[in-house]
Every structure is written in C-alpha cells, then in structure tokens.
Amino acid sequence: MAVGETAAALRAEARETNERRLLVLADETDDGREPADALDAAGTDDDATDRGLAAAADALDAAGVERAETTLVGHRDGLRCERVEPRDTGDLLGTTREAVVYDARDECRPNALGRITGAVDGGGLLVLVTPALDDWPARRDRFDDGMAVPPFDVGDVSGRFRARLVRTLRAHRGVGIVALDGVEDGEGDAGVTVVDDGLTHPAPRLPAPDPVVPDERAFPREAYAACLTTDQVEALGAFETLFDAGSAVVCEADRGRGKTSAAGLAAGSLAVEGRDVLVTAPSFRGVRDLYARASELFDALGVAFERPETTRLDLPTGGTIRYAKPPAAADELDDCDALLVDEAAALPVRLLERYLDADAVAFTTTVHGYEGAGRGFDVRFRDVLADTDRDVTDVRLDEPIRYAAGDPVEVWAFRALLLDARPPVEPLVADADPETCTYDALDGDALAADETLLREAFGLLVAAHYRTEPDDLARLLDAPNLDARALRRDGHVVAVALLAREGGLDEETRDAMYTGERVKGNMLPDVLTSQLRDPDAADPVGTRVVRIATHHAARSRGLGSALLDGVRAEFGCRDWLGVGYGATPALLSFWARNGFSTVHLSTTRNDASGEYSALMLDPLSDAGGALADRHESWFADRIAGVLADALDDCDPDVARAALAACDATPAPDLSDDAWRVVAGSAYGSAMYSVDPEPFRRLAVCALVRDDAPGLLSDADAVEGDPETERERRERLLVRKLLQCHSWDAVADELGYHSAGQAMRAFGDALKPLCEAWGGEAAAAERARHRGE
Template sequence: MSRTLIEQVEQLFLRAKSLNHRLLFYVAHTALGKGFVSSLLEKFCSQMCIAVVYRDVTDESTSLLLDEVKKSKVNFREFQFKDVNTLLGTTWDSLIADLTNHMSPNDIGVVVELVKGGGLVLLVGPSPEELESWKSLYHSFFVAPPFDIGQVSKRFEKRLLKKTIGRTGVVYVDANLNMAIGPAWPEPQKLEQQKVEGKIFPREIYEMCKTNDQRKTLFALENLLNKNVSMVIKADRGRGKSAVLGLALAALLKSAPWQKYLVTAPERSSVQTLFEFLQKALEALGVNFRVTKSEDSVVSLELENSVVYYRSPFVALRERADLIVVDEAAGVSLPILIGIMKRFERAVYSTTMHGYEGAGRGFSVLFLNRLKKQRTNVLEIEMKEPVRYASNDPVESWLYDVLVLDAEQPSLTRLEIKPIETLYSALNRDELFEKDELLRDLIGLYITTHYRNKPDDLAILGNSPNHEVRTLFSQEGKVIAAAHVCTEGDLSDSQLKLLEKKDLKGQLIPSMILRYYPHLKALGKLKGLRIVRIAVHAQLHNRGFGSHLLSKIEEEFKRFDWLGSSFGANHRLLSFWFKNGYYPILIGARRNPVSGEFSTVVLKPISIASQKLCVELSKEFRLRFLESLYDSYFDMDSELAWMLLSKTYGEVDVKPEFKGSQRLRLESFLKDLVIYEGASDAIRALVKAHFIASEQKRVKIEKDYERLLILKSLQGRSWEAVHRILGLTLGVKTINDLRSLYKSLIQKMCEAYLK
C-alpha cells in the first residue's frame, strides 16, 4: 500500500475511532493476492480480535483472503457462514467476510452487527463490472426447475453495490487497488451519561448497564413488582434489550417473592444473550445457581427456590408462571401473542422493530393496539442508543439501507377507497430494485402484515427467475396491496423422477403432493402459480382488497392449470382462502413450534386436468386427516378441524364400511342396549364416512353439532372435555344431556346413510 493510501486510510480510522463509529471496506475479490488486505490489517488492526467468515475454505477467493490475513499476523478466528448463528451475542473488534460465493442478506445482517465502534468491517465480493457474468454456488439457491442458473438475476447484488460505492463511511477498493472513499460523516449526537438510581433493584445491576437507555429500561422494569403489569420494550437491533432483560431477571430473583419465570422466543438462540447476562448479574450479586443446557443452548437456570426457564411460544401457552418474558415478540404469531396476553397477567414483550431478525412492524399495528385495549396497565419503553457503537454509525445506516430493514408501509392520505378504484399492476422488478421508495413501501407492507420476514426474502424477490410481484395501487400511486407469487409445476418426466428422490427448490406444492400422495404426482406436470404471500395495508383490512387482488391474479393467469398457496392454518386465513374458492388438499404433520399452526396447502383448479386431480386430492386430504385426528391432530381446535373438513371439492359419495359386529353394535347403541363406549368404533366408522363424503352428499348437520362429532368420535376427547368446550354453545347443562344429544345425531345419520 502506497504512503498516500496509508495516509488516507489512517485519517479514516482515526475519525471512526474518535466517533466510536465503524468503517466499512468493500474489496473486489480480484484485488486479493496483491497485498492490500494484509497491509491494511497489519497497519491498523494489529491489536484487534477479528472474526473471519466465509462459505468454504476451498473457495479460491477465501484461500487468497486467508493467505493475506495470515501474512498480516493479526489475531483472528475463522467461521463458516453455515455456523453464523453461533456468533449471535458475541462482539468483535473487526470482521472480514468473503461474500464472493455467499452474499446472503440474512448472514450479512448477522455478521456486520457483531463489530463494535472503532472497528473495521471488510467485505470481499464481486465488482460491479463482473456482476452480469458472475455466478456462484449461492445463486443455485434461487434456481427452480425448469429454470437454470443462467436465468438468475443479480438485482439484489446490483443494488447492494450501488448503495455501497461512494457512501459515507465506506471505502470501495477495485481490482487495481484504486480506492473510492465516501464523503465525511457528521458528528454523532453526544449523550451525557445520566445517573439513574433504582428504588428496588440492586445498585450492582444498574452499574452493569452500558447506556442511558438500558438504565432507564431497568428502572422501568421495577414496575413489574406491581400487579397486572404488561411492559413493552421496543428497540432496533444492537440496543441491548436482551441484555437488560437478563439483568432485570437477576434483580427480580433477588427482590421478588416469585418462583417461576418463563422466557419464550421464536428460537432458543434468541434468548442466549438474556441468559448470558442473567448469569453475569447473579454472579455479581453472589447468588448460586445451576444451569441446564440442551444442544449447547441454555434452557433453564435454577436457584434454591426459583427457576428461569425457556419454552417455545406454543408450549409456553400451556405453562403457569409468575412472569413471562417474550423476547423477539414480533416474530411470534398473533394468535400465540393473544393467547399469552390472556393467560399471563404479568408480562414483558420485547421486540426488535428493525433488524436482521426481520420480525416487522406488524407487532405494533396488530398486537400492541389490542394489548392496550384489553390491559389497563401497559408501559411502553423505546431504546434508541446502540450498545456496540455510537449513534449515527455509517455502517449501521448502510446495512439498514441495503437490507431495507427500516421499511414502513406507505402513509395513505385517502382511506375512502374501493377495491374497484385501484390499479392492478405487474411490477417490473428491475424498476422495483431501482426505485427506493417503491421497494420500501412494498417491503413495509409485507413486514407490517406478516409476523415472519427475513432479509433473504428481498434477495429471493429480486433474483429468483420464477418469482414475481403483483400489486394494487391507489389513485395517488401508493401500494395498498401486494402479492409475492411464483410459478411452480410444469415439470418434465425426468424432473418428476428427480422429485421422487429429493425436494426441488421452488417447487413447494408439487414436492408436498408427491411426498404425501405419490399416485397424484401428475399435478407437478401441470403449470401452477403459488401465492407466496399476500399483504394489504393495515388501514384497509377487511374491505375486500385482498380478494380483489386475488381475482385480478386469477384473471391474468387464467391459462395456468392451478393456483395455490401454503400457510399456517388459522381461522382468519382459512376463511379468506375458502371465500376465494381455494380448497384444502394437504396439512403438515407437525405444528410450527413458533406459531403452533399446521402448514396447510390450498388449491384452486383451473384446467380440466387439474379439476380431476383436485377431486382426488380433496378426498385424499380428508382420508388422511380423518385417520390422523385421533393422533397427530388430537388437540387441534375443533372449529379449525371443522373448517378443514367442510370445504370439499367435487362430488364424492361414501357409504359407511362396518367390520365384524360393528353394525350390530351400532344398532344396539340406538336401542339403549349398549352405551356409547361399547359401540364407539362403529360410531367412528359412521362419522368418518359422513366427513369423507363431499359437502353436498352429506346429511345436513349444523356446524356445532359436527364439531361435537369431531371432538368425541374423531379426536377421542372425554365427555367432560367435550362438555367444557361445547356445553354452553350447544345449550346442554349436564354430561347426560350431551350424551342424549350425541345419540340423536347418530340416529339422524343412520337414517340417512343406512337405508
């Protein structure tokens, strides 16, 4: 590195260090092996602890990079991107990441935020000049048959480089070691340390806080000792909210007379920082404790008379505790959050408002407003100060811009609008990724509506050849509804054969059909469109915009064979899709551990070929579902089960099949010669036949009576449990009354089906 370059870089490092900011270098991979990186590290990072992250050590760019890192003799540790989650919660002086073969938005978001103020973030990747011809193993992630890697776009990467070169706090180094240095960045807002003295929590705990916001938050958390308090902590990534929760739990263990503290989050990894600071605080207080781990993650911490323990969100709904802490709450589905709100009087909801978790702003719009209406004592806290670096950090600004982490749904000036007044549009993705405002509005719409969003979604939307966007625009040009869609099916015989051995990327519905119904794999030959997600502006919900957008999509793709979608089944979503003419054809075998929902596939057949297949798919769905209600779905909500069984496609007429003495015992039950338990197997055969038949072929029975059949005969619930669930709805006061009602239903079904 020349003396002039050294002087320029030295000034940048001095500036970054004085402001407690980070400095970003983006180095073209073609510059490796020329000594720039080794000189840079040797001169400015000799006393630093550096994390070096790459896809695989055998990659050519990684090999060259490691040679330069080793030559500089700096202190470093190597990590692969596949293990990047093990870095969560750690802090490093500097970072070096080889993006040449792995430019994953998710992983970029994780590793960049590990670096503290005064440190270097050095990224290695392709130059703008080679983007068009650049192909890496990472791009195979976007390939879905019948497309190939040559059809993968580089919209995300182009935008990243456009947002990088010439930006404040960023240095770009090309193949010839020419440097493009961004403009000087402004002074950060200086915050004086404020002394906050708590009234209850120990002084030692307050001294462990690093920012004013942490101290203020800790002070506010003392209010948990009051009854019926719900607290909401909102913060961007890296503000130390999980750490302060750990400190607060340690203080509560010392101060409160409680025994059980329940912690939940979408992933166990999300609460490891909380447990880390909980342990540090207890050690500072001289409290003995015992830690329990599972797969190298802390899951509980026990004291003599109390315990802090982790459970997944769905399991947490069944727990009893004096206090529940929901970390990354925006990543938990709305029904689970509502269940937690109803079950626990004392709760803390902590969430990342913007950050690589991608949880989204929907938490504030969809849950927080409801919480305030149903709880009289709700305290909100917002943490703004970064922990690892000073405010206005240019690298954080770059990261949020590149990954669109701070997107918001568009503000609407006019709400008196009808679906028919909107403009349906097929967005040009090239224009979408060049127009920042439009992209931010679109992503803001998604993250407000959906509880699980990730930066990788941005790359999929931009790069995958089989993905597209359809929108509704208001007359003012605002995006008010959007659908992310992708083409599926249209597979050749050889591709179908390959599908039998492994799932194919971008072929979700055909893959699931072949896995569960191999004899109906022909659906994979037909051309389909899957609606990946659909979102409507929060101020326009329940006004028909989603249905209108679906109808426009169906009109555009009317020459396709089928339309479909996959989502976690709940009453609201099933009602929406059923109302728009979609039919359930498959349900997953296990609940999602975060949402507690079962993944469900719905289909709307268009062509005659798909209509014939859909009749069989609908019947096969009911056969499997009915046989599994006693086992895999024994605790499914009966109304949800009823909804799934009530939407049938085609005409299917089924007669009950009895074995051995079953029919005779059924007749004995109707004559009061045996009780229900003596003929339950025969009754179950009758009930199964009723639900296997298509809707129009069934004897007419009211919804809540059919729920009774599901609960008792298909799920095997006890009479006491059934009475507790449906007694009030059905107007029956005693279990004997319930038994009599059940018998009258069976009598009606026998008269209809056993003529």
C-alpha cells in the first residue's frame, strides 16, 4: 500500500537519524462536514468509513508504531488510541510520543501544531490528516469559527494562514505528502497518490558522544549521570555556582533542550545539601520536569523525601524544593537559599528585578518556542543584570534531547509558525523617528505576500508580548475584526499595533451580553456591559489597541505615540479608541499622555505578572464621548470602595497613575459638618476615624482632578525634595484612606519614622485640599484652631 510504504520509509529514515518525519495524508474525499456518528463515538473501530483516519491507521501499522505510543489529536474518534481535542493539546507539552496523528480536517489550530511538533520523539512520525491541500485554504473550520467574532461571520474569515502552511508543507524536506484522491488505480492502491515521499536521504552522521561526568564537581555524580547531553552536563555545572550567595545563572535554550530538567537536577543537588530552593514559573505545569528530575535524583541517591503537597518536596537534610507563583515568589525571597526562575522571559522585567534580592538566583529562558518567549528578557533584563554586582554565569543548551540537531520537522515548524520571527536588526531602525517613518496599513494580503514584512511585524509583537503565540499568527493573517498598522523606516517595521474592531452590536447581541452570555471578541464592550452593567455600552463602534510595540532600539522617541496618532486619524470615523492591559505606572502614563482615560481597574490579578488590568477609552465621537463620560465618572465614584476591598493590595503607584489618568471631575460635595471634621483633622486634633467617608471622597478628588491642589503647602517644612514628598503623600492617601491599611504598616512602608509622623503628614496633606475646596466651613474651623 502506498500509504504504508511511504510511512514505513519515513519512519525508517527517522529512526536512522534520530530525527522526526512528517507525513501529510490529504483526504481529498473529505467534504468538510464532520460525520456526526464519527464524532466523539467512543470505542469506534479502525474502520474504513473514515478515509483519513483509516489511512492514518495504515501508516501507523506499516511504520510499526504501537497505538499506546500514539496520540490522536482531533474531533473524530477512530484510531483506538488516546485522543485529545486540538484545544487541549497543552497537556502534550513536555510529553513524548512515538507518533502523533493530528486530524486537522475539522480544526486546524496553530497552537496545537506547535505543541504536537514538540511532543514527537526522535525516530517518530507526525501524521497530519488534511483535506485536499489545494482546497484547504478556502475551507472554513472550527478554528475559523472562533475568529468570526460578532458582527462578523465565518464567511468573513480568510484562509491565508493555511495557504502559507500548505506552501511550507510542500516546500520543506522531511515532509511526505500522500493524496487520498479516491481514484481507483486498478492495482489495489485505491485512490492513493504519493505526491512526495518526503525522504531526505541523509548522509551518515556520527552519533553525538555520550556525556561525561566531570571529575571536579560540587553536585553529586548521580546528578551528572542523569544528564542526557554534554550541553546538559555543562548547564548543570553552571548551576553549581548557586551554592554561593551573590551568584546568578542565566540558562538559555530553544524548546526541548533539557533546561528545565537541568534546573531540576540542580534543585535536587542543592536540596540534598540542606538548601531551601524556591522555584517559580508562569505555571506549575511547566516545572513538572524539574520536580521529576529532582525526585529521580533523590531515588538514585537513596534519599527518602516527602511530598506534603504537589508543589513541595521535603528532605531529611532540611532541604526543600517548593514552588510559588511568580508574584508570590518575590515576597518569599528572604526564606530561600536559591531561587530558580523557569521561563523567565515570560515574566515582567519588574518582577525579575525583584528576584535579584534572592541570595542566589538562576533564570532559564526559551529563546524561541511555542510561548513565543522573548527577547524582552535579553534586551531589557540583561542590562539590569549587568548593572548589579552579581557574579553572572551564562550557559546555553543547543543539543536537542528528544531528536537530533537539524531535525527537519523542527525546521518546518519554526518556519510555518514563525517561532523564530525577529524584529528587524538594530542598525535598520536605529535612527528611526516619527519624521523618518511612514504610517502603513499591514493588511492580510500585504503580510501574506511579503515574508520579511510578516516576520518583522510578528517578530516585534512576539518580542514585546510574551503571550503572542502561533494562534496569533493565524489571527493576524485571517481574522476579519483585526487590523495591523505600523510605522516603517525604509520598509522595515519599527512600531506595530494590532487593532480590533469592537462594539457596534445589534440589540439582540447586546441583550445577550448584558444577561451574561459570552460574546466572542469585543473585550471592552463586554466588560462595560456585563460587569459594569451598561446595557448600551456595545452600541458605539470602537477600535481597541490589542497590542502595541515599538522596536526596543527606538523607544522613547515618540514612535508609539505617533503610531497612535495615525490610528486615531485613520479610525476617526468610529466612536472610540480603547485599550485594556496589565497596568504598570509607566504604561498608564504612556496611555494617559496619548489621551486615554481610565474607566476600570480589574479586580483580579494576572497570574504570571501579578498585574491588575486597566481599561481606558479615548472618545472620537459624541457617542464615544458619552460612553467615556459616564464610565469615567462612575469609575471615580466607585474606585474608593474597590480599593478598600478587592484592590487593597494593588500597588499604590498603579492606583495613583490610574486615578490620575481618569478624565472625570468628581466634586468633594461634603456637608459643612464633614468639612469641620476634615479641617479639624488638618489643623487640629480631630480624628479622621470618626467619619472616614468624606476623607476618602476628598482623596479621590485630590488624585483624579487636574485642578487639584498638590498635597504640599508652601508652609510645609519637608526634608529633601518636595516633589518626592508630594508623591509620598499621594501614596499615603492611597494606602491609608483608600486601601485602609493600618497606620503602622503605612508608616513602615512609606518610610515615616513613626505612625505619628505619618499622621502629621496626613494632616498636612489635607490642608491644601481644605483651602481649595473647603469653603467657609473649613476656613472657620482653621480660624478657630489658629486663634485667628
């Protein structure tokens, strides 16, 4: 059988080289309709009713792959092996399979392709079942359904990603293509055409030498003996410096080079010496291999250990390995001897900086890979690290663990999913500024037609936003609600913005949204409608800036702002511009300076960064203005309550910046009685605690209003820089009045000598407010205290 022969030959070559091979089975008889009886029908036999899966079964049999070693990814059953849905392929990350069959006929999900490719072992096969390759780009599937966000429908989604995918499949080595065309050839090979056998006929290569345990070492021999490559041995050697306080290790690698495992062997080696090792990573799942290697090492050393919880290993030596989420880890540094940060590039630089307070710290990062992890680490954090007096040891793992270097399936996946996309090299953009750049629309056709442009634009998004992943590449090319705009210097992308059209929804959809039904896309209207209970919020049409990034070599030259100016001019016919992002003081000020005003601070933190999201609007029309007005003033009305509750741990500088960026003009609106208490506390000995509410209202006015007086009077005698003291007083209002922290905690945090000194500064901060807004009641109170 042609399918079997092709598969067997590919597998033989894969085994010979310890590489993987890809077999495409293009089912030309598939009409694009999922057969209802084949869907989710557990226990279905390997029957021939489904052409694609039957061919996949033949391929596996001929290639000698056991079903127990295979995973089927797709929506149809029929291979009698483990099956996962394309959306759930995250579970395959870090696992190793001899073969994976991806039935992509019903849903071609780019993230799934990326994850699957990583899971196939050296000597194994990736089998891709597709429709006729020529027809595939024009077919709409379940992934496309997800891109059809209201008011668009699936007919508006285009097929550029898949057209590109097909091109790469046809062009790359190591990819066999068999068309299941249904045409009888009269010789028993009913309807099968081998379009490309995919064989690479490699020249014989010497196997890589076995790793050698070094003679001089601080970690146990067993740790080195567990290493699978020479690179891993070297990496483990670098981790030995973690015994010394003041050390830092940076370990970089592409996916699947064994860096997490090396960190695990290091963690185990440190723990057997009684060290307390704290591990952090964007998710615990990502460090399962670390725990596995450490426990295997304990077994090899005959050290009994306990696992009181999944995320903690305790040794009789007193050593431990324990996991904390990234923001929590930053608060636990005092207690640990060494901190291991896995996937460091996925974490904000601010958090990484805090980790430098640990006695010894190691960062492992992925250079390229599925999470699109990034250069943010390299570009920004490297400088920070170089400026410390840490002893930094760098190590890089190149040798793949699961398969041989140069594996053609990895090469194909990098290309097809742009895992190695990069922004333009620095010299090309070094002298770019708003005057020398052009504002350009990067529409799907332009991007699909120009690989360099696509790589630069996507590479810039990946470098700046670690969450950019293969699905985003497909969205960039095909989603009807998304637009990309860029500033370009001599054709090279210097700044890029990804924009989503949101709102403009009909009444029925708005009602559904209001009553809690999930409506895809439309993030800003959705929050305003379903959480902030505004039934009309999804009526105006807006442009949300989903992502924006300026090349790291050209930041702070006004390019980001110029790009937003271009967007505002081009989309001025809509009602608003908007944005939602993990709030930091610097970003809040960037958006505020660009005319955006705060309408919401989310009450849940991002797990990895620990940031709360800010939502902001910049109105462009009367309808947009009305929407922004009502949400700005409501934000100012309700934020004190939120800061006292769900946001009581929000960074006071984020709160200050979010309030300062809100365009509302709240009025203090205090009764004369209330003013007497406030002024009494400013000028005399009245206590704010008898009636905190008016103080809180005043604090919001002071932090939101453009015309608010500063919190310092000319008469205030302050030590040091008045501007620094003014900022400290703003933090004092946030922490004490709005977030209700105790006087002692606030004094301690803000560097006042005592609670009493903080209280005096508080009283002083109120004086300018009484003078500006307190009217006669406050003036009379002041006069009484001063004996005027």
